[in-house]
Amino acid sequence: MSRDTIGKWLAALLILLVSGAALAAQKPQDLVAETTDKITKILANEQETIKANPQRLYEIVDGIVAPQFDFVRMSRWVLGKYWRKAKAEEKTQFAREFRILLVRTYAKALNDNYDKKIKMLPTRKKKGGKEVIVRTEVQQDAGFPIPISYKMYLAGDTWKVFDVSVDGISLVANYRSSFAKEIRAKGLPKLISRLAARNQKASAPQGGK
Numbered sequence: 077m078s079r080d081t082i083g084k085w086l087a088a089l090l091i092l093l094v095s096g097a098a099l100a101a102q103k104p105q106d107l108v109a110e111t112t113d114k115i116t117k118i119l120a121n122e123q124e125t126i127k128a129n130p131q132r133l134y135e136i137v138d139g140i141v142a143p144q145f146d147f148v149r150m151s152r153w154v155l156g157k158y159w160r161k162a163k164a165e166e167k168t169q170f171a172r173e174f175r176i177l178l179v180r181t182y183a184k185a186l187n188d189n190y191d192k193k194i195k196m197l198p199t200r201k202k203k204g205g206k207e208v209i210v211r212t213e214v215q216q217d218a219g220f221p222i223p224i225s226y227k228m229y230l231a232g233d234t235w236k237v238f239d240v241s242v243d244g245i246s247l248v249a250n251y252r253s254s255f256a257k258e259i260r261a262k263g264l265p266k267l268i269s270r271l272a273a274r275n276q277k278a279s280a281p282q283g284g285k
Contacts (some may be wrong), residue, residue, distance in 0.1 A: 104228045104235040105199050107144065108210045112186075112194055115140050119190035126187065131279050134176075137183035146229075146236040147175040153238070154252045158259050166264055173271035178240075178247055180278060185242045189214045189222065206230050 118136055119126070126133045151171040152159045159167065197211035207229045213221035227239040239248045258267050 104208050105196055105210045107235055108226050109196055116190045119187055133183050133187055134180055138179045144237050146238050147171055149238045150248050154248050158264055162264055169268050173275055176275045181247055182240055
């Protein structure tokens with residue numbers, strides 16, 4: 077192997093190492109801060125559009141947060157034993173509808189506070205630093221700030237969100253008991269159908285147009 081070839085291999089390896097280090101170096105709180113800042117700026121600029129077309133709010137938030145959220149893990153946890161019993165197509169359908177429900181709920185919380193200052197609080201580490209809780213506070217004009225926390229885990233070199241708590245209420249845990257009760261009474265397919273109908277209604281144009 078020639079010196080030129082060796083040099084090229086070393087250069088390529090150096091680029092990979094530097095790129096990997098850059099990815100690993102991004103802290104979870106930095107990811108949350110950057111993502112939240114990006115979303116709130118877009119929301120601030122598109123309020124008129126959102127008022128005329130509420131579906132735009134979902135499109136904005138889903139387009140930005142989707143790469144950072146692990147919706148399959150959320151779905152698996154919220155269904156518990158029913159996830160293990162579900163068919164592959166049912167898992168896919170539920171994860172899709174649950175994602176829409178979660179993003180809409182999260183989007184509304186963001187849109188209600190897009191013009192408020194968000195304070196980053198100290199991050200809490202769990203499981204040897206492989207999981208963290210990134211804590212934030214949304215400052216209010218009057219009254220106490222609203223806490224929004226993000227539970228995240230390290231997947232390779234990327235931090236993924238697997239739960240969001242707004243004002244102390246977990247968006248995922250909030251549905252676990254009610255979904256289990258509904259599945260016991262009517263079955264998972266009925267739950268999926270209800271979520272799909274709810275999501276479809278929420279995305280329908282307002283005012284009958």
